């Protein structure tokens with residue numbers, strides 16, 4: 179076991195993937211000499227050279243579009259989009275090409291492309307640097323969507339994403355890049371749980387909190403605070419947003435009967451809406467109360483000084499917990 | 515070779531600014547830049563080029579007819595563009611890989627497409643018309659310009675593999691306005707990728723004349739990206755073949771990308787859903803009729819005594835035979851069963867989609883036993 183930050187764990191995952199398979203190539207802006215603006219690819223250019231670690235022109239559609247061509251040729255491109263808010267120029271290539279080519283060709287053309295996106299807010303960044311665009315990609319058939327939350331998960335899931343024959347949108351919570359944790363660098367990929375599995379981060383019996391990314395940390399803090407009031411929260415890190423592991427989710431909901439879904443992304447037609455709809459279909463008879471969403475507001479990501487009012491925090495999650503538990507002192511549980 | 519590009523005021527396209535080997539009346543012209551690239555082309559090769567163009571025109575007519583008869587949802591005719599497509603595609607080596615747009619019927623013909631391959635996509639049976647690996651042609655691309663980036667990425671892979679291959683991409687004049695095409699040229703140039711860009715300037719992007727896309731000969735843009743270019747008469751099959759040989763030689767020699775603008779004309783509608791009478795004149799059409807690529811080559815061969823009536827009849831018979839096979843293949847197509855709608859979305863199992871598939875299968879099962 180080695181203690182690594184989430185950022186270093188991602189770098190280690192990329193290094194390992196590059197070593198294991200010479201068809202893996204990385205593309206992105208500033209990923210070579212600089213090691214990426216977050217230094218995730220630090221040292222990889224020196225080790226693997228400029229044909230494996232490619233500094234690209236500043237053109238997101240170009241990056242993803244050339245990755246498509248490389249995949250046609252049997253390569254497994256790992257793409258870095260510099261920030262969440264800059265993925266939109268590549269959106270057409272992602273949804274119209276990357277996501278569809280396998281289907282269009284009856285499985286004859288594979289698109290094993292991993293698109294890494296430093297993602298979401300909470301770091302006081304400038305405009306376009308804190309966005310949560312995951313719902314766009316979850317809504318697109320043909321893509322897998324992964325969001326990691328711990329160094330160990332980051333290391334393993336990234337290697338799994340690159341090894342996967344499907345395209346993977348890989349969200350890295352930049353708020354957690356410096357969080358440390360134990361990583362088993364030697365663990366064989368074959369022994370790891372599949373990439374799409376949810377993880378019960380904390381067991382509990384009164385209500386289930388479903389979340390992902392940096393919000394896992396917030397949800398755990400909420401669970402600890404709730405414990406002081408004798409409320410036992412089960413916290414589940416979804417880890418995969420497409421597909422969602424409803425086996426794990428439904429088992430928890432059947433146990434607790436109460437559900438809170440929390441994410442940073444705004445609410446309308448978001449991941450929480452989808453998860454709650456599915457939970458309702460799958461285990462309606464087990465539900466003791468209506469599930470509640472805790473999300474960012476339906477506003478463009480606000481300026482840095484306001485982001486604390488946008489991002490769900492521990493108190494907003496606890497408020498939602500009060501509501502699903504029908505606790506009388508719940509503010510939002512009062513009749514609207 | 516770096517031809518001089520001169521800005522022109524009227525992009526209704528001064529053809530004299532393009533390279534040419536055969537005059538519209540079929541006269542063989544001397545072209546010091548291109549002659550060397552087709553020195554080996556004798557009468558029998560010329561006849562085979564003519565044959566290909568005649569067959570292509572027939573395939574195209576059959577596609578239109580099948581659409582009109584309700585057998586195809588849509589067809590994108592390429593009448594008038596036979597010389598560009600056949601001339602360039604015939605110059606390729608078998609190992610080269612093509613990234614086409616939807617209009618490249620002649621290109622897939624030259625690569626050995628089978629009768630069903632022309633209609634499978636337009637009929638709506640499958641997303642890709644043919645097996646990309648078998649033809650070494652990516653699926654026909656509907657999104658304007660997207661395929662140019664794929665060709666460049668593929669070419670970067672060729673270069674990394676040290677392979678003796680070239681990637682080729684075809685696109686229209688309208689596509690040159692797209693960001694992707696410009697990004698493709700930047701990437702191609704930055705990495706000196708072995709890729710050939712073939713712009714078929716057929717003068718119209720649906721109803722938009724080329725002057726809306728460019729006030730300068732389109733080939734003139736490439737040098738600004740560091741990519742050498744040639745502007746050829748796209749209705750001159752020899753010039754198209756020569757230009758492509760030049761471009762391929764350049765790319766194969768490790769000198770990076772090359773760019774061809776073939777100046778041609780789309781004689782029919784943009785697609786079978788289009789009505790060109792709303793935006794272009796009969797006079798314009800007439801002017802281009804006199805530059806017909808097939809008539810041009812035929813006149814050349816006849817004048818040289820290299821085309822007999824029997825040979826011309828054989829071309830027509832071969833064309834009719836292929837059209838008949840195409841029609842039979844189209845009418846004989848069997849649509850896949852309902853659950854096939856789920857096939858091939860993912861390469862590996864996806865539990866969410868599996869659940870939907872199971873639900874739909876259970877729903878379908880409720881009809882079992884019904885008449």
Ligand SMILES: Cc1ncc(C[n+]2csc(CCOP(=O)(O)OP(=O)(O)O)c2C)c(N)n1
Pocket residue numbers: 617656657658685686687688689690714716718719720780784
């Ligand atoms: C990105 C995109 N925008 C719009 C369209 C609709 N469309 C289909 S063909 C076409 C015109 C293309 O013209 P051009 O690139 O000159 O090619 P041509 O059809 O003339 O061969 C348009 C606008 C499209 N397919 N893709």
